[in-house]
Amino acid sequence: MEFTDEQIQRYSRHLILDHVGVEGQEKISEAKVLVIGAGGLGSPVLLYLAAAGVGTIGIVDSDVVDLTNLQRQVIHFTDDVDLPKVTSAEEKINKINPDIRVITHHEFVNSKNIAGIIENYDFIVDGTDNFPVKFLINDACVLAKKPFSHAGILRFDGQIMTVVPGESACYRCVFPEPPPPDLVPTCSQAGVLGALAGIFGTLQASEVLKYIIGIGDLLTNRLLICNALKMSFREVKLKKRAKCPICGENPSITTLIDYDQAICDLKQ
Amino acid sequence: MKLKINGKTEDATEGIRLTDLIVQRGVESPEMVSIELNGEILEKDGIDAVILKENDELEFLYFMGGGAK
Numbered sequence: 367m368e369f370t371d372e373q374i375q376r377y378s379r380h381l382i383l384d385h386v387g388v389e390g391q392e393k394i395s396e397a398k399v400l401v402i403g404a405g406g407l408g409s410p411v412l413l414y415l416a417a418a419g420v421g422t423i424g425i426v427d428s429d430v431v432d433l434t435n436l437q438r439q440v441i442h443f444t445d446d447v448d449l450p451k452v453t454s455a456e457e458k459i460n461k462i463n464p465d466i467r468v469i470t471h472h473e474f475v476n477s478k479n480i481a482g483i484i485e486n487y488d489f490i491v492d493g494t495d496n497f498p499v500k501f502l503i504n505d506a507c508v509l510a511k512k513p514f515s516h517a518g519i520l521r522f523d524g525q526i527m528t529v530v531p532g533e534s535a536c537y538r539c540v541f542p543e544p545p546p547p548d549l550v551p552t553c554s555q556a557g558v559l560g561a562l563a564g565i566f567g568t569l570q571a572s573e574v575l576k577y578i579i580g581i582g583d584l585l586t587n588r589l590l591i592c593n594a595l596k597m598s599f600r601e602v603k604l605k606k607r608a609k610c611p612i613c614g615e616n617p618s619i620t621t622l623i624d625y626d627q628a629i630c631d632l633k634q
Numbered sequence: 635m636k637l638k639i640n641g642k643t644e645d646a647t648e649g650i651r652l653t654d655l656i657v658q659r660g661v662e663s664p665e666m667v668s669i670e671l672n673g674e675i676l677e678k679d680g681i682d683a684v685i686l687k688e689n690d691e692l693e694f695l696y697f698m699g700g701g702a703k
Binding site for chain 1 (some may be wrong): 641668675677687
């Protein structure tokens with residue numbers, strides 16, 4: 367593809383990077399990335415992917431913008447309260463970079479629709495806040511062999527890993543089953559430092575871009591953990607688990623599962 | 635004996651059971667933790683049988699949600 371003069375200026379700081387260049391920027395422009403959840407994590411992911419020129423960006427979110435979101439969900443503004451998050455996010459992406467084709471999915475993902483939603487994308491970003499969907503995304507991506515980025519944040523803590531199905535440990539290799547619903551605090555119950563969403567969302571966006579361009583070492587077989595109070599990062603080595611119920615040698619899970627949502631999530 | 639727990643070297647009673655260590659350390663909501671021992675994630679039903687030995691490396695990995703709502 368040929369870049370216009372405007373695009374050459376817009377992407378100049380990528381084009382002069384040894385590891386990106388014209389070839390890398392072309393890959394970015396041709397890439398299709400799906401972001402599930404346009405919230406705390408999804409906001410910075412979407413902003414940076416749009417700025418980077420990711421050709422097609424899909425956004426899945428069934429929610430509308432709430433005043434309590436604005437402390438960390440930086441793609442949404444005060445005037446956007448009550449607008450669907452996908453609409454609010456799409457508007458900002460169009461303003462940042464008119465090159466991007468945005469596809470919005472104003473719905474929940476579930477075991478019935480997720481395979482159809484993810485199938486046209488090259489990379490999936492998990493920006494969700496609840497375990498039923500985190501496990502659903504893992505399982506759907508493993509079954510469809512789609513690479514994805516997992517991240518989770520709570521209070522002052524966060525964790526992130528990249529999964530390349532077939533090659534690296536999946537989420538279930540680390541966490542075989544969802545936790546009991548009543549034991550899990552959500553951000554609305556436990557709170558979360560807003561800027562922590564920015565730290566982890568930008569880490570996810572960096573992984574997406576590295577995967578698309580094919581450079582560096584992905585955060586595969588590693589769980590990166592951060593505590594923002596101590597501002598310490600730690601990496602835990604992981605490996606594919608032979609007994610993993612979805613990507614192991616004898617998988618017991620072969621179809622997608624809708625786990626029960628914690629009641630506190632539904633009540634919101 | 636020395637153990638490495640979440641990246642830090644710590645003292646522990648010789649031959650302590652993993653389940654006793656969990657209680658001793660006051661691990662918050664053990665149901666919410668995945669435990670990695672020397673690079674291997676332990677099966678839930680295998681935890682009771684684990685007796686720790688010198689220089690074992692343990693990681694307590696917590697479920698972490700959050701992000702969207």
